[in-house]
Amino acid sequence: MTRGAEAKPAVNPEALLAVSGVSRYFGGLAALREVSLHIRAGEIYGLIGPNGAGKTTLFNVLTGLYRADDGSISLRGNVISGRKPNQVVGLGLARTFQNIRLFANMTAIENVMVGRHLRTRAGIVGAILRDRDTRAEETAIQQRARELLEYVGIMKQAYMPAKQLAYGDQRRLEIARALATDPVLLALDEPAAGMNPSETARLQDLLQKIRADGVTLLLIEHDVKLVMGLCDRIAVLDYGRKIAEGVPAEVKCDPRVIEAYLGGGST
Amino acid sequence: MIERWQKWRYDRRAAWAAYIVLAVLLAAAPFLTGAALGHGWVRILDFTLLYIMLALGLNIVVGYAGLLDLGYIAFYAVGAYLYALLASPHFGLHLPFWALLPIGAGIAAIFGILLGAPTLRLRGDYLAIVTLGFGEIIRIFLNNLNAPVNITNGPQGINLIDPIAIGGFSFSEPRSFFGMTFPGIYIYYYLFLALALLIIFVSLRLQNSRIGRAWVAIREDEVAAEAMGINTRNIKLLAFAMGASFAGISGGLFAGFQGFISPESFHLFESIIVLCMIVLGGMGNIAGVILGAVLLTIFPEALRYIGVLQDYLFGRVVVDAADLRMLLFGLALVLIMIFRPAGLLPSVRRRQEFGSDASVLAQEQASLYDARR
Numbered sequence: 001m002t003r004g005a006e007a008k009p010a011v012n013p014e015a016l017l018a019v020s021g022v023s024r025y026f027g028g029l030a031a032l033r034e035v036s037l038h039i040r041a042g043e044i045y046g047l048i049g050p051n052g053a054g055k056t057t058l059f060n061v062l063t064g065l066y067r068a069d070d071g072s073i074s075l076r077g078n079v080i081s082g083r084k085p086n087q088v089v090g091l092g093l094a095r096t097f098q099n100i101r102l103f104a105n106m107t108a109i110e111n112v113m114v115g116r117h118l119r120t121r122a123g124i125v126g127a128i129l130r131d132r133d134t135r136a137e138e139t140a141i142q143q144r145a146r147e148l149l150e151y152v153g154i155m156k157q158a159y160m161p162a163k164q165l166a167y168g169d170q171r172r173l174e175i176a177r178a179l180a181t182d183p184v185l186l187a188l189d190e191p192a193a194g195m196n197p198s199e200t201a202r203l204q205d206l207l208q209k210i211r212a213d214g215v216t217l218l219l220i221e222h223d224v225k226l227v228m229g230l231c232d233r234i235a236v237l238d239y240g241r242k243i244a245e246g247v248p249a250e251v252k253c254d255p256r257v258i259e260a261y262l263g264g265g266s267t
Numbered sequence: 268m269i270e271r272w273q274k275w276r277y278d279r280r281a282a283w284a285a286y287i288v289l290a291v292l293l294a295a296a297p298f299l300t301g302a303a304l305g306h307g308w309v310r311i312l313d314f315t316l317l318y319i320m321l322a323l324g325l326n327i328v329v330g331y332a333g334l335l336d337l338g339y340i341a342f343y344a345v346g347a348y349l350y351a352l353l354a355s356p357h358f359g360l361h362l363p364f365w366a367l368l369p370i371g372a373g374i375a376a377i378f379g380i381l382l383g384a385p386t387l388r389l390r391g392d393y394l395a396i397v398t399l400g401f402g403e404i405i406r407i408f409l410n411n412l413n414a415p416v417n418i419t420n421g422p423q424g425i426n427l428i429d430p431i432a433i434g435g436f437s438f439s440e441p442r443s444f445f446g447m448t449f450p451g452i453y454i455y456y457y458l459f460l461a462l463a464l465l466i467i468f469v470s471l472r473l474q475n476s477r478i479g480r481a482w483v484a485i486r487e488d489e490v491a492a493e494a495m496g497i498n499t500r501n502i503k504l505l506a507f508a509m510g511a512s513f514a515g516i517s518g519g520l521f522a523g524f525q526g527f528i529s530p531e532s533f534h535l536f537e538s539i540i541v542l543c544m545i546v547l548g549g550m551g552n553i554a555g556v557i558l559g560a561v562l563l564t565i566f567p568e569a570l571r572y573i574g575v576l577q578d579y580l581f582g583r584v585v586v587d588a589a590d591l592r593m594l595l596f597g598l599a600l601v602l603i604m605i606f607r608p609a610g611l612l613p614s615v616r617r618r619q620e621f622g623s624d625a626s627v628l629a630q631e632q633a634s635l636y637d638a639r640r
Binding site: 138178 | 469472473476477478479480481483484487488490491492493494495496497498499505509616617619620
């Protein structure tokens with residue numbers, strides 16, 4: 001290691017997202033206990049664990065909705081722990097929600113256009129005067145929103161209110177909205193929840209496509225088949241602790257994982 | 268029916284004809300009103316325009332951004348007092364109108380930010396209570412800032428405020444056209460109309476913009492909006508500032524128009540009335556808000572004629588007109604809210620909010636019914 005590198009905090013060069021020693025307490029309850037993990041650029045990283053293991057808490061800490069009580073998180077070398085959600089998205093970490101949180105009464109395309117907010121500039125004066133730059137920007141926003149709706153396959157429903165979309169399409173819209181922020185890492189909280197097998201299969205194709213287009217994926221998922229078929233690496237959380245990490249085949253056979261899922265003392 | 272209307276709407280010539288008719292009506296309105304109903308109603312017309320400006324300002328805060336503000340009239344007061352202090356013998360200052368209006372709008376916007384900042388973490392009922400408190404604080408300050416240093420002249424208010432004049436053209440002086448003399452209220456109408464049109468224009472432009480979308484996103488789901496990269500703090504403060512600046516402008520016009528203001532004009536009741544205008548007309552929809560402002564300014568005035576009507580019908584006044592007036596006013600509000608819960612002219616979004624929830628409920632009940640069978 002060179003001297004120059006020693007001055008900086010040790011950043012794993014291939015880690016896109018580095019989580020080190022993150023803890024989060026709710027009162028006396030430790031929802032996360034010194035969780036550390038590294039996500040490499042270009043991979044699909046799965047996060048699994050029994051209910052209440054702390055997966056969504058970790059998501060909320062990563063995206064700035066909760067503050068970490070301990071530890072640090074960095075994305076591409078930028079520290080993101082302690083930042084506000086909108087700043088975290090700005091640095092390239094976008095997310096979806098477990099219980100879909102679309103702007104229900106806005107149309108599908110408007111939802112995606114809101115996602116472009118971060119990467120555009122027009123302010124009050126621009127809006128009132130509607131000068132050439134503002135008009136050009138607005139056209140670009142619409143153009144990009146259409147592309148993204150096409151990309152996730154719901155262009156036909158573009159002008160429908162988000163809440164009238166079919167359930168699976170709502171999940172897709174949430175992904176399109178998150179992609180509109182130009183993320184390097186997209187965190188999906190149970191994207192297949194409530195989907196039927198054929199919807200899940202199509203979702204799997206979409207996620208592969210997103211990865212192929214250069215966006216790294218982090219996903220929480222209960223659908224074991226989906227996780228095993230899709231993820232390059234998996235981390236398992238139980239009671240706020242990371243109990244295993246590795247390629248799907250390894251993790252599946254890990255005795256601690258089996259115990260966590262089947263319960264202690266059952267063997 | 269709706270299709271035919273839309274077809275007609277997109278017919279260019281028809282649209283132009285409609286605009287021209289509307290423009291002529293708006294231009295002739297004070298003279299028609301004055302001829303038919305007397306000067307008093309021209310004054311009510313002027314006030315209608317002031318209330319349209321106020322309501323459109325509150326519409327940005329409540330209708331677009333979904334921040335329930337019950338102290339909105341405070342910014343109207345700030346605009347009015349600023350005008351009064353800078354253009355009256357009270358301090359001996361007489362600033363020109365072109366300077367007063369932007370100052371009023373700007374300072375009101377700053378007040379909007381100052382009062383908005385502490386409420387950023389609050390939502391719904393809590394936000395409403397705090398803003399209500401702020402509105403009262405401003406009024407009580409105005410009422411008591413006459414000692415130890417006399418700034419606002421306390422409950423007596425400020426008198427002899429300069430009438431509005433632009434470059435030597437005074438709006439308050441009576442003028443003669445075609446051998447008839449018309450008082451200042453006729454001339455003021457055109458100034459208020461111009462500014463109301465400007466505010467309508469700004470509201471329309473903001474509605475379909477990046478900022479406008481961000482406001483609606485915050486109203487729909489604040490957490491999701493923040494997670495999508497919207498700086499909710501700044502965007503909310505922007506809504507407070509914009510709404511307050513509209514109120515600041517109309518407050519300044521009010522002061523110049525009346526020539527006298529006192530804290531009495533800025534009671535909580537006024538905030539409630541302006542809120543009623545936008546709720547009744549259709550929150551978030553500019554045409555609805557304008558309709559609400561027009562109805563709620565004209566209707567209570569029209570109800571004053573109940574006394575005259577009773578006298579005509581029964582030969583005497585049976586029930587005191589003032590009592591009956593508020594009763595009927597309240598009844599009308601209740602009826603509208605029962606039959607048009609989303610407002611008279613709701614925005615597409617609000618119609619959905621009210622409408623399809625009912626249909627979802629019906630659907631759920633239907634499926635429950637199926638399950639029972």
